[in-house]
Amino acid sequence: MRMTGVALDTDLSWTAPVEYSPATYDVYFGSSEPNLLLPNFGLTQIIDNGVATTIASGELQTAYGSLADDTTYYWVVDSYNGTELHQGYSWSFTTLPASSAWKETRKVVYKPDAGKQFFTLKPNDSISLSIPKSNSETAVRRFLRVVGGVEMPPPFHGRGEDKFRDAEVLIDDCLNSEVTKNESYSLYFRGDNDKFERHAYYRIANGTLKPGKLTVTLPVLKKNDLQKSPEGDFGITIELFNKKPGRTPNDIYDEPDKILYIPVPEGSSDYQQVKKTFELPENLSCVLLIVGGTDFSGECWVESPILEQDGERACSIPFTKLADRKDKTNYWVGVNLSMRSWPMWKLKSDGKTVFEGRRFDRASYVADFFIPLPDDLIGEATFELTLLKESHRASFPYELRQVELIEETARDYEVISVPKFVRKQGPLGILIETNKPDIELSIKSDGDVKPGSREVRFEQPGLHVVEFRAGEAGVPIHFEFDDGQRVEKAEVAQVIAKPSEEIYLSSGDEMYLDKDYELYDHFFKWYVANRIGNWYQFRPSYQWSGFRIVDPSWVRNYISLLEGLEMPFAWQVEGRTLAGNRLNPSLKTLMSPMFRGKQAHENDGGYYYWRHIRYKGLSSDIAARNWPYGGIFAKHRPIYTDHGTFVHYDPEGVKDMADGALQFVDNVRYSKGESTRHTGPSTLFRYLYQAGYDWLGAEQMYGPEEVILSSLRGASRAYSRSGYGTLHAMQWGSRDFTNSKHALRFYMSLAVAYMHGSSQMNTEDALWVDEYMNDRYSKSGKAHIFAQHQMLDFIETHTRRGSLNSPIAVVQGRNDAWKCFGRHSLWSQSGQKWKFNKAAQSWDLLKVFYPENTLNMCGPDGWFTSTPYGTVDILPIEAPLDVMKEYKAMIFLGWNTFDEHEFMRIRDFVFDGGTLLLSGAHLNVELQPDAPVKFPEQDAVIRELLGENYREISEKTTREFGLGKIRPPLKNQD
Numbered sequence: 001m002r003m004t005g006v007a008l009d010t011d012l013s014w015t016a017p018v019e020y021s022p023a024t025y026d027v028y029f030g031s032s033e034p035n036l037l038l039p040n041f042g043l044t045q046i047i048d049n050g051v052a053t054t055i056a057s058g059e060l061q062t063a064y065g066s067l068a069d070d071t072t073y074y075w076v077v078d079s080y081n082g083t084e085l086h087q088g089y090s091w092s093f094t095t096l097p098a099s100s101a102w103k104e105t106r107k108v109v110y111k112p113d114a115g116k117q118f119f120t121l122k123p124n125d126s127i128s129l130s131i132p133k134s135n136s137e138t139a140v141r142r143f144l145r146v147v148g149g150v151e152m153p154p155p156f157h158g159r160g161e162d163k164f165r166d167a168e169v170l171i172d173d174c175l176n177s178e179v180t181k182n183e184s185y186s187l188y189f190r191g192d193n194d195k196f197e198r199h200a201y202y203r204i205a206n207g208t209l210k211p212g213k214l215t216v217t218l219p220v221l222k223k224n225d226l227q228k229s230p231e232g233d234f235g236i237t238i239e240l241f242n243k244k245p246g247r248t249p250n251d252i253y254d255e256p257d258k259i260l261y262i263p264v265p266e267g268s269s270d271y272q273q274v275k276k277t278f279e280l281p282e283n284l285s286c287v288l289l290i291v292g293g294t295d296f297s298g299e300c301w302v303e304s305p306i307l308e309q310d311g312e313r314a315c316s317i318p319f320t321k322l323a324d325r326k327d328k329t330n331y332w333v334g335v336n337l338s339m340r341s342w343p344m345w346k347l348k349s350d351g352k353t354v355f356e357g358r359r360f361d362r363a364s365y366v367a368d369f370f371i372p373l374p375d376d377l378i379g380e381a382t383f384e385l386t387l388l389k390e391s392h393r394a395s396f397p398y399e400l401r402q403v404e405l406i407e408e409t410a411r412d413y414e415v416i417s418v419p420k421f422v423r424k425q426g427p428l429g430i431l432i433e434t435n436k437p438d439i440e441l442s443i444k445s446d447g448d449v450k451p452g453s454r455e456v457r458f459e460q461p462g463l464h465v466v467e468f469r470a471g472e473a474g475v476p477i478h479f480e481f482d483d484g485q486r487v488e489k490a491e492v493a494q495v496i497a498k499p500s501e502e503i504y505l506s507s508g509d510e511m512y513l514d515k516d517y518e519l520y521d522h523f524f525k526w527y528v529a530n531r532i533g534n535w536y537q538f539r540p541s542y543q544w545s546g547f548r549i550v551d552p553s554w555v556r557n558y559i560s561l562l563e564g565l566e567m568p569f570a571w572q573v574e575g576r577t578l579a580g581n582r583l584n585p586s587l588k589t590l591m592s593p594m595f596r597g598k599q600a601h602e603n604d605g606g607y608y609y610w611r612h613i614r615y616k617g618l619s620s621d622i623a624a625r626n627w628p629y630g631g632i633f634a635k636h637r638p639i640y641t642d643h644g645t646f647v648h649y650d651p652e653g654v655k656d657m658a659d660g661a662l663q664f665v666d667n668v669r670y671s672k673g674e675s676t677r678h679t680g681p682s683t684l685f686r687y688l689y690q691a692g693y694d695w696l697g698a699e700q701m702y703g704p705e706e707v708i709l710s711s712l713r714g715a716s717r718a719y720s721r722s723g724y725g726t727l728h729a730m731q732w733g734s735r736d737f738t739n740s741k742h743a744l745r746f747y748m749s750l751a752v753a754y755m756h757g758s759s760q761m762n763t764e765d766a767l768w769v770d771e772y773m774n775d776r777y778s779k780s781g782k783a784h785i786f787a788q789h790q791m792l793d794f795i796e797t798h799t800r801r802g803s804l805n806s807p808i809a810v811v812q813g814r815n816d817a818w819k820c821f822g823r824h825s826l827w828s829q830s831g832q833k834w835k836f837n838k839a840a841q842s843w844d845l846l847k848v849f850y851p852e853n854t855l856n857m858c859g860p861d862g863w864f865t866s867t868p869y870g871t872v873d874i875l876p877i878e879a880p881l882d883v884m885k886e887y888k889a890m891i892f893l894g895w896n897t898f899d900e901h902e903f904m905r906i907r908d909f910v911f912d913g914g915t916l917l918l919s920g921a922h923l924n925v926e927l928q929p930d931a932p933v934k935f936p937e938q939d940a941v942i943r944e945l946l947g948e949n950y951r952e953i954s955e956k957t958t959r960e961f962g963l964g965k966i967r968p969p970l971k972n973q974d
Contacts, residue, residue: 003093007793008067009786010093013054014077017086022079024049029064029075034090041076041090049080058743058783071095101415101481101488102408102433102529104522106145106777107132110403118148118399123389129403131373133380139435141410142373143522144347146359146385147402147773149367150340160771164341164363164543168577169619171200171334172321173394179221179301181271183318186221186303187337188392191296193229194336196548196579199292200319201333202305203618206249208315209307211282216262217275217306218291223268224299232295235263235274236305239288242281248640250286250329252621257281264293264300289317292337299392329617335578340396342546344388347371349381356388360514360546364771366401370519401773408522410435415481416463417529418490421796424473424497429465429565430490431528432481433521434458439483447477448495463521465564473497496797502723503795504535504568504760505750505788509768511539511574514547515554523768524558526776528565530785531792536562536569537762542580549582552589559592572599573631573675578619581626587674597695598630599677601727604684606634606648607667608828609821615645629673636671651830656927657815658897660827665690679727679762682819683708685715686812686876697725697760700749701734704853705863707820707846709756711874714809717886718879725760726753730770730784734860737766737774743783745860750791752864756871757803763788809875809887810846813896813922818843823856826929833930839895839921846872846893881905889915895929896922903941910945911962920969 012029016022027050028034030043046063047055055063067073073095077088109129112119121127134140149159156163175185189198218236228234239256241247247254262276289305307314317332325331340361347355354377359369385403389395416431428449432441437460444453448471458464470477470492477492509532513523527533540547562569571590574583587598606613613633614620620638624647627635639646639653649667654660664684668691672678678688681699688696698712709726716724728749731737746763753761767785769775776785812818817826818840825834844855849872854862873887877896884890884905910916923942926934935951936942942950945961946968959966 006093006095008095009057009789011054011056012060012075016053017079020081022081024051024080026078027055027075029073031071031073034074034076043074057786058779061782062779067095069095096493101490102525104408104526107405108402109405118401120151121387121398121400123387123395126384126386129383129385131381131383131405134378134407136409139410140378140407143406144371144373145368145404145406147366147368148398148400150343150361151397151399152340159365161363161543165577167340168338168579169333170322170338171319171332173339174337175319175321176301176392181219181221181303183303185319186301187319189292189300191298193295193297195295196336197294198336199290200337201618201622202289202317203250203252203330204287204289204315205330206286209280209284209287210309211280211284212309213277214280215275215277215308217273218262219303220264220272220274221301221303222270225268226266226298226300227296228266229295232293234293234296235261237261237290241285243283243285251640252286252288253624253637331618333619333622339393343398344390346386346388348384349377362545363543366773368773372518412436413439413441413483415488415490416525418479418492420493420531422470422492422495423500424470424495426470427566428468428470431565432464432466434461434464436461442482444480445477447475448472449477463561465561467564470495498799501800502759503800505792505795506533506535506537507763507767508537508539509765511541511544511765512769514545531789532767533792534567535760536567537572538569539572539574540583541574542577547583548579550585552585555585555589562594563592568594568596570596570599570677572601573628575626575628575631576633578622578626584628597676598674600630600672600675601632602680603634603668603671603678604680604682607664609682609819611824611828613647615647620647629671630675634671636667649828651828654827654829657817657895657929658927660817661687661815681708682821683711683874684819685712686718689715689719695723697727699727699729700753702729702858703821704850704855705749705752706850706865706871707853707855710872713757714873714875717873717883718876723759726758728761728763730764730766737770738780743780743787746784747787747790748864755804804871806871806873807888808872809890810872811890811892812874812876813892813894814877814899815897816894818894820855833928837929842893877902881908884909885912892918892922896924897927898923898925898936900938900941907941907945910964910966913963915965917967918969
């Protein structure tokens with residue numbers, strides 16, 4: 001039997017014979033027709049004495065290799081009944097024709113000696129690499145991919161994003177003990193007309209300087225060809241912050257009240273003093289010194305500024321290493337002066353330098369970087385890769401784990417991608433790459449498509465989209481591409497008869513790519529050609545890619561491609577690092593029919609459950625200034641109190657439960673900025689809607705999936721939001737990525753999200769690569785991409801049939817603080833009264849509906865569950881009556897502050913036939929979490945529902961009310 005039109009990521013499966021029960025199987029596979037006269041039939045044995053009756057795609061590729069397009073494969077399954085061999089029949093299938101003529105290959109060209117994870121490359125050490133000749137007979141583009149990471153010194157060894165951000169504020173790497181005059185260190189600056197800042201910051205605390213004259217001297221020890229562009233600068237900036245109502249004495253969050261500046265002259269020289277005298281105002285509070293510049297070139301060594309008043313030095317602020325600082329609040333903080341994440345490399349071939357420059361070492365536990373190879377180096381060659389030791393800056397060893405040769409076809413034109421499935425009468429965008437100017441291409445089709453043919457001319461090399469529209473459903477569409485020199489063919493596998501649905505799948509892996517055209521094009525081609533999604537998630541990040549400054553023209557280039565592909569996109573706002581304060585474009589730049597909004601992430605974490613972002617003095621103050629509105633680290637003015645300074649919230653600042661909810665909503669509203677979308681893993685969605693977000697997503701693979709999705713769905717119904725989504729955190733709560741069950745859990749997470757109504761499923765990352773360099777080439781990487789494909793195939797070929805029916809609503813009461821993300825104190829407040837209490841514990845009763853869910857863990861244990869009574873919605877009590885009436889029963893759990901108007905709606909819900917279960921605690925007007933329940937004085941609606949003697953009910957009873965019924969609370973029930 002032969003099947004045709006089979007996908008490359010197919011599984012093999014068979015049914016056991018009915019005549020006997022096989023103990024084991026041998027399976028043979030290959031592209032040649034089986035020959036009984038040859039060993040193993042002339043095929044590759046891929047299973048020896050196996051017991052399973054299925055071979056997953058990932059297993060097949062591991063045992064045999066990648067399958068080819070438009071190729072017939074044969075396979076034979078022999079079975080054993082004890083020791084008796086039963087020879088199987090020959091089966092075959094033919095794979096789909098190519099939807100892309102573009103190909104990417106990888107070859108490992110260096111690994112450490114056997115038994116070693118890495119080879120330590122010290123500064124000025126080199127390794128030799130033998131690069132083979134390209135196997136391709138056509139033009140190719142080649143990259144070296146270097147896998148490893150800088151060997152970080154204590155206390156930053158072990159790597160990871162927290163340690164990366166701690167190291168980012170250092171000036172240590174640019175301290176120089178050789179070029180000095182009066183201090184132990186000078187601070188070394190070197191620029192290459194970089195558009196980003198290189199600065200050292202120091203705050204002069206309130207009370208240090210007095211009103212009147214201030215003389216500022218910057219000792220410039222040495223300059224080598226220091227130059228400033230017309231938009232550039234280099235010198236010392238003095239920001240003055242005056243005393244104002246509501247501003248604490250050392251607060252530098254706002255724009256300064258006045259800016260003073262002393263430029264350093266251009267040129268070359270030895271020691272000189274740059275000096276100027278200013279007049280300080282009477283109401284001066286504190287001062288921020290900023291030494292360095294932007295958009296300058298050359299070198300400059302300076303010692304710390306000298307501040308003098310009345311002929312005497314006002315303070316001593318020498319440049320020192322972070323570990324040696326005497327003041328833990330006011331100290332030198334660097335921006336783009338921590339060079340350990342930017343090692344210098346040189347690559348030579350036959351004695352000729354083909355690359356010399358910096359490559360970013362990202363915050364991953366294991367990192368990688370790419371070096372494009374010159375186009376003329378396609379033959380066999382020997383390369384020398386050197387980790388350079390820099391003069392005047394610190395250099396660190398590099399733990400080299402692997403070097404790979406990445407090769408992609410780069411002919412005059414490449415057909416990057418033709419869609420696998422297209423909706424009837426739907427748009428059809430074909431991604432084309434041209435690799436020289438003025439390519440003329442004839443595109444013809446024999447299918448039902450408009451137009452039937454196109455003649456296109458591409459003036460400039462790069463990526464382009466050619467747009468068509470599909471016709472009727474049921475048949476494939478074949479395309480032929482001809483530039484007069486070469487003909488390529490590709491195929492749309494099927495035109496699907498289904499209505500237009502806004503259900504999307506994507507990945508956030510682009511955060512690992514700097515926004516360099518050549519390397520980013522490589523990623524973009526991989527994303528589209530490999531059908532990673534039908535949505536695109538921009539997620540710029542300095543700590544993951546080294547990206548620092550957004551270029552609007554770069555953004556518009558890729559938006560134009562997404563428009564041609566009819567692929568919606570969102571921009572996930574970043575900026576959690578000091579260097580990444582110019583990552584995000586304006587809304588004007590992003591405007592497009594495909595743009596769905598800017599997106600924030602885990603602001604509920606910053607304002608509640610994270611609990612780990614501690615105030616660290618000036619570096620925290622600079623971060624608060626730099627963080628963007630609507631990003632991942634919520635932008636907030638530091639909170640200065642008599643019991644400490646805090647980044648996001650005062651752990652002693654909440655008065656009662658209502659105040660906790662109010663402050664949380666106010667904080668989220670303040671920090672959201674232009675973002676209209678938000679993702680996070682807590683059950684606080686109702687408060688995020690209250691803060692003004694239009695679209696919310698639940699972070700999955702991070703907690704009990706059904707519980708969190710029930711909360712998102714209930715909040716979305718309460719606030720009339722028809723669309724909501726999910727973010728699938730592939731790494732944080734779900735390690736180990738290489739565990740054989742991980743890809744299955746990932747697919748389960750996507751499937752659960754779809755069933756619960758998610759319309760936008762974004763895989764956070766790890767399809768391109770993860771933080772440990774388990775990448776798209778690895779067995780686990782392929783298994784996860786296969787899971788992604790399974791979901792994408794489903795949503796592109798199936799129509800969602802209605803929405804999930806949840807007949808029961810679990811009521812999330814007014815001012816409830818349960819977050820389903822740890823059992824920490826309510827509203828993250830200090831003190832006994834804020835302990836995780838009985839009201840919060842009552843949410844554990846959700847296990848009646850979701851028995852296998854674990855409500856207090858990231859996972860992966862307890863993510864998934866059976867649903868013996870069906871699903872429930874966690875419905876905010878403020879839901880309108882028409883929403884309440886969608887449910888048969890409502891059950892109160894958690895905290896509730898009684899509100900008469902809300903209970904009037906509940907009364908009407910019961911009267912019209914609903915069932916209500918609640919306890920006395922849900923009739924409470926007491927706002928202190930540790931105080932006894934207090935019934936309201938204005939209780940007419942309660943008496944109408946429960947009877948005049950509701951306070952005295954001591955036996956279980958059911959009260960009928962209208963067409964519905966109520967299970968009233970018992971006396972003293974809390």
